[in-house]
Structures are given as structure tokens and as C-alpha cells.
Amino acid sequence: MPLIYTMLFTMPGIPCIYYGSEWGIEGKKNWNDTDLRPEIKVFEWNELTDTIQKLIHLKHNHSALSYGDYTQIGITNTACIYQRQDEKECLWICMNMKNEAQTLGFNGQGNFIDIETNEELSVHNALEFKPYEVRILKKVS
Numbered sequence: 001m002p003l004i005y006t007m008l009f010t011m012p013g014i015p016c017i018y019y020g021s022e023w024g025i026e027g028k029k030n031w032n033d034t035d036l037r038p039e040i041k042v043f044e045w046n047e048l049t050d051t052i053q054k055l056i057h058l059k060h061n062h063s064a065l066s067y068g069d070y071t072q073i074g075i076t077n078t079a080c081i082y083q084r085q086d087e088k089e090c091l092w093i094c095m096n097m098k099n100e101a102q103t104l105g106f107n108g109q110g111n112f113i114d115i116e117t118n119e120e121l122s123v124h125n126a127l128e129f130k131p132y133e134v135r136i137l138k139k140v141s
Contacts, residue, residue, distance in 0.1 A: 074106025096129030112137035
């Protein structure tokens with residue numbers, strides 16, 4: 001789920017979260033939606049809710065995620081890197097959708113800062129991923 005929400009909040013467009021999804025509630029389709037949108041009696045903050053809140057914060061604080069253009073940097077069936085760039089910043093959204101480490105090769109390079117960890121890294125035509133890893137990198141040169 002964190003990978004899907006990362007895409008939702010970092011790709012072009014306005015993110016929309018369906019009722020209960022922010023809590024990870026599983027709905028079941030029936031004839032009148034009562035099982036699809038069950039009443040939430042007690043809100044239970046969880047790891048998914050933390051992730052979504054962090055993504056909302058990123059969307060509000062990085063103009064490239066709202067106004068930037070979109071460019072595909074690298075893609076396979078199990079990993080992708082795409083760029084969101086405006087006049088203020090250039091971000092690479094990087095994710096591994098596989099339950100094992102992998103390296104994604106592509107045509108691109110630059111110096112970046114991971115906006116979550118503040119780790120500096122130099123990228124040259126490949127990026128290594130941990131299982132189910134998401135990284136948002138800000139280009140510094």
C-alpha cells in the first residue's frame with residue numbers, strides 16, 4: 001500500500017483517498033455500498049496513516065509534485081524512477097515493487113539528496129533498491 005500511495009501523491013494530478021482507505025480498511029462490494037464504506041467508530045492511527053500524512057506534507061512542501069512536469073527515467077515490471085520538475089526543484093521518485101533487492105539501470109545521472117534521510121548520493125545510470133523501497137531524491141547538480 002505505501003507504494004501505491006506514493007505514486008498517488010507524486011504523479012501528476014490531485015490525489016483522492018476513498019473513505020476509509022487512509023486507515024487501511026478493507027471494504028467489500030455489496031448491493032448498496034454499506035460494506036464497501038463501513039462506519040468508522042474508532043479511528044486507529046497506524047503505519048499506513050503515518051505514510052499518507054508524510055506524503056501529504058511532501059505534496060504541500062514540494063512544488064514540483066503539484067506543478068512540475070513528468071518524465072520517465074527508468075522502468076521495469078518491478079521498479080521505476082520518474083522525475084517531477086518545476087522551476088524550483090527536480091525530484092526523482094524511485095521505487096522497488098519487488099520483495100527482494102534489485103538494481104535498475106537507466107540513462108541518467110546526477111547528485112541527489114534523499115529528502116527523507118538527507119543522505120547524499122551520486123547516481124550514474126543505475127540505482128540499487130532494497131525490497132519494497134521508496135526513495136524521493138532531490139537533485140542538487
